[in-house]
Amino acid sequence: LTTLLGKGGGPTAVIAQSLVGAILRARLLGTTARIYGALHGVQGIVNQDFVDLTDVPEEDLELVAKNPGAQLRSTRDKPDQVYCANILRVLQAHRISSFLYIGGNDTSETLRILSTQAAAIGYDLTCVHVPKTIDNDLVCNDHTPGYPSSARFVGHAFMGINRDVMSLPGVYIGVVMGRHAGWLTAASALAKEVDDDGPHLIYMPERDFDMQTFLRDVKAVYDRLGRCIVAVSEGVHDASGKPILHSFKDLDTDPHGNVRLSGTGALADFLSEQVKHSLGIQRVIGDTLGYLQRSFPDASDVDRREARMVGERAALYASLRRTGSVTINRIGDYKVDYGLVDLADVAGKTRVVPDAFISDSGTDVNEAFLRYLRPLVGSDFRRAYSLRAPAVPKILLE
């Protein structure tokens, strides 16, 4: 019997923890003779691009676990029925009994097709989905490994930006990853310590984006404070669902047919120009937080631990020959419990930020969201602290 590990979709800061958790637990359980890794996910399977992880020293694995990114590489391939049949052919040839695939909801869908096809031909294959996505959009989960570390990065980023724009006033527009769900953009709110702290406006895909309302919002904050810090999801769209980025730029698509929203500063630059020209504000900065959000090597310790645990759980379920998707459920404030649900329950579904976490204005999150997020971002998440000192009376009179 051989267990195969692989990884699909975008990397996170804690992928390697899940990988190492699965390897070490599988060794401990002793129900698998060999442990393989597929390079570049399903693409590596059809190419028989496997490495043998059975005897990699534990000391090496522990060093590997601390690194961001996907050590087994990844793929954007989204297999159809024919592609899956090719995968099965290779898995059978290599006598794979369990396939543990780390990824988001596309990954879960791939496993669902595979396990259905395997059952149809009487091939005893256990498929376990190990959850990860910085988008935090998997259903059946309180949150998803990878998200806490990215939220930590975004929170810290806006904490610094808040200080920066206080030093040299202006308008700052920061574009954050997130196509359909605003979870990561919402994390920018962690930067606030006092009422006037930024971000002052948060735009998520859960609400339609209207340019005139946006400009009015920015002007109101700027008039009041002399500065305005804005966090915007890359996926913000108009009332028809068309991405704002799409309204002025021809866009590339990825192999899934998704329009690519990351990898360009175009949205931030476009919004900056609008503010500059419509509101006549001189100092307007457009930053795009970019790929650092998912790969910066400063993971949340909570995220590291949970990513390790979902990997370990996947190995456990595989040893019990149970197919499904590993889940994280919150118990109290703050502990978690792990479980397993049907692949079909998770596959292809998207969980957006619920209304209960969004303020009435639609441009902020509320205290309930912050209570949800705070335990995730790490025990050493930084707190801002402002200097307070009395003003000195003026002496010279103009």
Add this chain to the structure above:
Amino acid sequence: LTTLLGKGGGPTAVIAQSLVGAILRARLLGTTARIYGALHGVQGIVNQDFVDLTDVPEEDLELVAKNPGAQLRSTRDKPDQVYCANILRVLQAHRISSFLYIGGNDTSETLRILSTQAAAIGYDLTCVHVPKTIDNDLVCNDHTPGYPSSARFVGHAFMGINRDVMSLPGVYIGVVMGRHAGWLTAASALAKEVDDDGPHLIYMPERDFDMQTFLRDVKAVYDRLGRCIVAVSEGVHDASGKPILHSFKDLDTDPHGNVRLSGTGALADFLSEQVKHSLGIQRVIGDTLGYLQRSFPDASDVDRREARMVGERAALYASLRRTGSVTINRIGDYKVDYGLVDLADVAGKTRVVPDAFISDSGTDVNEAFLRYLRPLVGSDFRRAYSLRAPAVPKILLE
């Protein structure tokens, strides 16, 4: 006697350390009755916008010291003779005997004018320049507070990006701050652990940028490795000295008459489009590291300590009535010594990356530069670690 503290130019992650160092040491020396802070630097002086720092509790100051950004706010104003005369008028009215100004070479120039004017009217004013700049371009210094923390951020950023692009191959172009000097862009080289690690190409303003050579360089790396990671200074320019960003975009200027290079993703997007269209590579990512580089709350411990020390030294020189610019000199590997040089020695000069640190190709730095940089970025700078495992023989033959 009153000591005045202020801050000019862009913030850094460790400005507050210099501020707190100066306050606490001035208290200890006991040669000043009161300690004031000017809000928004020289702009705050002419507006008599002062806060009284004399009695802020040490516990509060220690919390403030850990924060990025300028707690006393900042300014881009670059005073001329008339502006400086107005400053002196206010300083005299408030009986300021020492002015400690934290900033880069523009700040040093302002102090030079002020001390000359003060001497001319017989006003006994001590002016001490406290060095800071993420650009690392002050002459008479081994390095400058603020740079080590920004270099740490850039090094960590490219370490994560290296993993990310290994997972999902393509071309990645990351634009780094730096107008005339490539010190910060060069720090991207810290991400390399093995030969094939990125960044594979580093473009600094110390070398002319030629588009055709750039495209040829990228193609050569991409053909060899299937991926290519590029770090580019925002200030790269053609042989005539014209910024590349300038060649396709009308640019804003700041009050110093400098063309603004930051706050837009335009350069990264422009270079990405060139690679996409000229080389026909599909996955090309353009990221601009942006304002996080100078404000991300993860300072180097070495930088924190040295920023504190230059603040303390400034207070010491002020108590000795010595005007000048505080310097950092390296002693061995690794210790530093602090000194004081004439304001005119530092004012308005720029130190670029020397040829001795740049590889012959002009698109990389050498081991001598890494030996220079490594001690600065912090005792806990992360090291990448790659998984190594034997390949599994293929079974199926196509």
